Amino acid sequence: MNWDWKVFLADDGGGRTYLQWMFDAWGWTLAVAGASWVVAMLVGALVGTARTLPNSPWLVRLGNAWVELFRNIPLLVQIFIWYFVVPKVFPSMREVPGFVLVVFALGFFTSARIAEQVRAGVQALPRGQRYAGMAMGFTTAQTYRYVLLPMAIRIIIPPLTSESMNLLKNSSVAFAVSIAELTMFAMQAQEETSRGIEIYLAVTAAYAVSAFAVNRMMAFVEMKLQIPGTVVVGAAGGH
Numbered sequence: 001m002n003w004d005w006k007v008f009l010a011d012d013g014g015g016r017t018y019l020q021w022m023f024d025a026w027g028w029t030l031a032v033a034g035a036s037w038v039v040a041m042l043v044g045a046l047v048g049t050a051r052t053l054p055n056s057p058w059l060v061r062l063g064n065a066w067v068e069l070f071r072n073i074p075l076l077v078q079i080f081i082w083y084f085v086v087p088k089v090f091p092s093m094r095e096v097p098g099f100v101l102v103v104f105a106l107g108f109f110t111s112a113r114i115a116e117q118v119r120a121g122v123q124a125l126p127r128g129q130r131y132a133g134m135a136m137g138f139t140t141a142q143t144y145r146y147v148l149l150p151m152a153i154r155i156i157i158p159p160l161t162s163e164s165m166n167l168l169k170n171s172s173v174a175f176a177v178s179i180a181e182l183t184m185f186a187m188q189a190q191e192e193t194s195r196g197i198e199i200y201l202a203v204t205a206a207y208a209v210s211a212f213a214v215n216r217m218m219a220f221v222e223m224k225l226q227i228p229g230t231v232v233v234g235a236a237g238g239h
Contacts, residue, residue: 007195008202018189018199025185026206032102032181033171033210037164039107040114047111048118049144063115070112076173079105083177102174110167117159121152154225161218165211172207182206 008019016024050056051063070078082105087094093101125148133143175184186203190196 003198004195005198007193007198010193012189012192018193021189022182022185022202022206025180025182026210028099028174028179029168029171029181029206030210032099032106032174032179033168035103036106036110036171037167039103040110040163040167043108043111044114045118045149048115049122049149051115051119052122052148053140055140063119067112067115070109071116073109075106075109075170076176078109079173079177081105098177099179102177102179106167106170106174110163110170113163114160117156117163118152121156122148124155125151154222157218157222157225161215161222164214164218168210168214169207 008022009017012018012021014021047063047066050059051067053059079102082101083098086101087096122144129147129151130143133147138146171181172183174181175187178184182203186199190199193199
C-alpha cells in the first residue's frame, strides 16, 4: 500500500490546497455543531423544564409532544424537511441560508434529547428541594432558577457531554444539503484525488480531536460546578 500524504499540498483547482480546504470544512463543521448546540441547549432546557411543572398540565403535554416528535423522526429526514419543505410552505423562508436551516434541524432534534435529560435531572431531586423554595417565598420561576435547575445541571452534565459529542458527529449529515463541512470535503476530495485512505483518515482524526476537545471542556465545566467537598468520579465521560 502506497501512502501519499503530499496530496494535501496539491492544488484543489480553486487556488487553495486540499489541506486548506479541509481546515475550511473543519471550520464549517464546528460552526454547525456550535450553533446547533446553542439552539439545542436553550430549547431543550425550556422544554425539559416545562415537562416538570406541577400545575401546568398543558405545558407538560406540549413538552412531551415536542420530545416525541423530534426524537422519533430520523435526523436526515428532518434536515430534508427544513431544507426542501419548509421554504415551500413558508415562502419567506426561501431567503434563509441553508446553514441556518441545518442548524434549526440539528438543534431541534438534539433539543428533544436534552429536554429528556433536563426532565430526568429535575425529577431526580428530592421533593424537599421544591418545597424548600416554596417555603422561602420563591415563585415557581424563582424556585427553578435558584434551587432546582442549578442542582439538576450538576446531575446531567455527564449525559450532556455525550449528547454534545453526538451532536458534533451528527453535524456530518449537513453534507446532504451541500454544507461544505468535513464529510462533504472527504467525499469530494476522495473523488478528485483517488486518495481515499489519506483523506478519510485525516477527516477521522479531525472528528476525533474535536470530540475529545468537547469532552475535556465539559469535564472542566463539571469540575467547576461540582458541589464543594464532593469528589468527581469519571467526570464527563471518565478521566
